[in-house]
Amino acid sequence: MSSAEQIQVRLNGKDRDITFGHTVQSLLETIEINPLAVVVELNKQILDRDRYSDFDIREGDTIEVVHFVGGG
Amino acid sequence: MTTTDLGATAEVSQGLDNPLEIAGVTFTSRLIVGTGKYTTNQVMVDAIRASGAEMVTVAVRRVDLDRTREEAILHHLNPEEFFLLANTAGCHTAEDAIRYARLARAAGFNEFVKLEVIGDDETLLPDVQATIEAAQTLADEGFKVMAYTNDDLITALRLEDVGCVAVMPLASPIGSGLGVVNPYFIREIKRRLEVPIIVDAGVGTASDACLTMEQGVDGVLMNTALAAAKDPVRMAHAMKAATIAGRLAFLAGRMKSREIAVPSSPEVGMLD
Numbered sequence: 001m002s003s004a005e006q007i008q009v010r011l012n013g014k015d016r017d018i019t020f021g022h023t024v025q026s027l028l029e030t031i032e033i034n035p036l037a038v039v040v041e042l043n044k045q046i047l048d049r050d051r052y053s054d055f056d057i058r059e060g061d062t063i064e065v066v067h068f069v070g071g072g
Numbered sequence: 073m074t075t076t077d078l079g080a081t082a083e084v085s086q087g088l089d090n091p092l093e094i095a096g097v098t099f100t101s102r103l104i105v106g107t108g109k110y111t112t113n114q115v116m117v118d119a120i121r122a123s124g125a126e127m128v129t130v131a132v133r134r135v136d137l138d139r140t141r142e143e144a145i146l147h148h149l150n151p152e153e154f155f156l157l158a159n160t161a162g163c164h165t166a167e168d169a170i171r172y173a174r175l176a177r178a179a180g181f182n183e184f185v186k187l188e189v190i191g192d193d194e195t196l197l198p199d200v201q202a203t204i205e206a207a208q209t210l211a212d213e214g215f216k217v218m219a220y221t222n223d224d225l226i227t228a229l230r231l232e233d234v235g236c237v238a239v240m241p242l243a244s245p246i247g248s249g250l251g252v253v254n255p256y257f258i259r260e261i262k263r264r265l266e267v268p269i270i271v272d273a274g275v276g277t278a279s280d281a282c283l284t285m286e287q288g289v290d291g292v293l294m295n296t297a298l299a300a301a302k303d304p305v306r307m308a309h310a311m312k313a314a315t316i317a318g319r320l321a322f323l324a325g326r327m328k329s330r331e332i333a334v335p336s337s338p339e340v341g342m343l344d
Contacts, residue, residue, distance in 0.1 A: 012134045031137060037144065038135055039178040044171075046178045064134060066175055069143045070116065071131025071161050072106030072246070072273075072295030 007059040018057065025052035028065070038067045083316055089323060092291050094268050095184070095216040095237035097155070099126045102285065103315040104157065104270060106295025110304065113148040119298050120154070122308035127155040129186055129295070131162070132172050151181055157218065159186040164199070166206035173210050185210060186240070186272075188220040196246040200227040204234060211235030220272050223257040225264060232265050239265055240272035240293060243284055247296045249276025251283065258287045278307075278314035285318025286326075 005020040011031075018027065024047060028035045040047045041064040042055055057063070083089040084100040091098040105125040110116035120128055130145050149156075158176030160169040166189060173185040187207055191199030198221050207217045211234055218238040219231045228239045241261050244250035251274060252258060262269045268290035275281050275294045284292045292315055301307035 012137055014137075033135060033137075037146065039132075039175050041175065046174055049178075049180075065137070066132050067135050068130040068145045068156070068158065068176075068179065069133045070107040070110065070145050071159055072108045072129055 007057070009057060009060065010062045012063070012065055020059075022057040023053050024055045024057065024063070027057055027063070028052065033065060038065050040065055083320065089316075089319060092268065094218070097184075099155070099291075101126050101312075101315075102291040102319055103281075103312060104129065104272075104291055104293040105298060105308075105311075106293070107145055107149065108295050109299040111299075115304050116299070117148055119304040119308040120149070122305045122312065123298065124312045125154075127157050129157045129159050129293070131159055132176050155184075156181045157184050157186050160188050160206075161186075162190070163188065164190050164202075166202040166209070169202070169206040170209055173206075173215060174213075177215065182216070183214060184216040184218060184237075186218050186220060187236075198222055198242075200224065203227075204230050207231055207236050208234040218270065223254050223261065225257065225260050228261045228265055228269075232267050236267060238268040238270050238290075240270045242273040243271050243280065243292075244274030246273040248274050249280075249297060249300075250274055251276055251280035252287070255283065255287050258284070258289060262288050262290075275311075278310040281311050281314040282318035282321070285315055286322050288322050291315075 006017045007020045008015055008017055024040055035049060035052055043062050047055060084091050091100050092102050101124045103123055103125045104127045105120055105123050106129045107116055160172040163169040163172055169187060169189045176185055177183060187203060189199045189202040189206055190196055200221055203219055203221055207219050210217050216237045218240055219236045220240045221227050221231060223241045228241060231239050241258060243252040258271060270291040270293050271284045271289050272293040275297045281292050298304045298308050
């Protein structure tokens with residue numbers, strides 16, 4: 001696979017085409033999310049913040065990026 | 073022991089009351105408030121400051137990647153100023169609640185979680201079986217579980233048995249503002265459990281908060297009563313005063329009520 005190829009992932013409940021070759025860290029940077037302000041779940045596994053660069057994004061991955069919002 | 077030195081109330085510093093202690097963390101305010109449903113973030117922050125609350129609840133949700141909403145609560149609330157209590161609101165199964173709790177803990181603030189598993193969308197009453205199951209798993213994983221439950225003594229006892237650090241029976245359904253519908257059961261739960269009892273949900277106005285605290289419980293948690301008031305900041309002042317008033321009245325021990333009048337002034341020494 002060349003690095004220009006697109007893969008489809010499910011990101012926060014929506015299908016998205018992204019460039020092949022991303023790690024979680026680089027994906028967050030691409031979508032302009034501060035990695036320290038969120039928690040990331042990759043295929044239902046919660047990732048350590050200091051290990052985002054260790055996880056490659058693959059075709060069909062499900063990624064959830066969550067944070068705290070107002071609630072009771 | 074960690075002590076929050078924020079929002080210290082005069083009652084504690086004057087020795088009129090002890091601080092609230094939950095799993096080794098102490099709070100001088102017995103009022104815990106939510107952060108949802110405010111019209112603006114500034115009103116929320118102003119109301120929370122006015123309430124004197126040190127512990128505030130937050131929810132875990134997806135980041136809006138389209139950025140149609142500015143919703144990240146920590147842009148507005150300094151986590152060094154407030155103790156964040158993440159909730160599992162919106163979860164309908166033990167599995168979901170456990171997942172949300174783990175996500176919340178991964179945010180890195182503390183091990184506390186307000187466990188909430190909804191059993192019915194119309195009443196938002198808790199699924200107590202799923203709540204006990206999730207509480208057990210989370211407590212075993214080291215979470216400090218504060219469990220939202222109904223006003224049922226047996227469920228409260230089970231939640232304590234599985235390791236919850238606080239049990240939080242409802243006053244009445246979430247967002248209803250109906251006040252304490254069953255003070256007797258709240259008192260029974262307080263009498264029988266050793267962990268702190270925080271009445272969570274249903275408070276509508278200041279007298280509800282006062283009546284709740286007069287039952288002898290350790291604290292009260294509210295959100296809508298502030299957020300949906302016409303003037304949330306003024307209501308927050310009222311709730312702070314009412315929570316303190318109810319607590320001190322409980323500690324003071326009320327007079328016996330009786331259905332006949334007894335004069336307050338001497339009956340002797342009256343003129344002919």
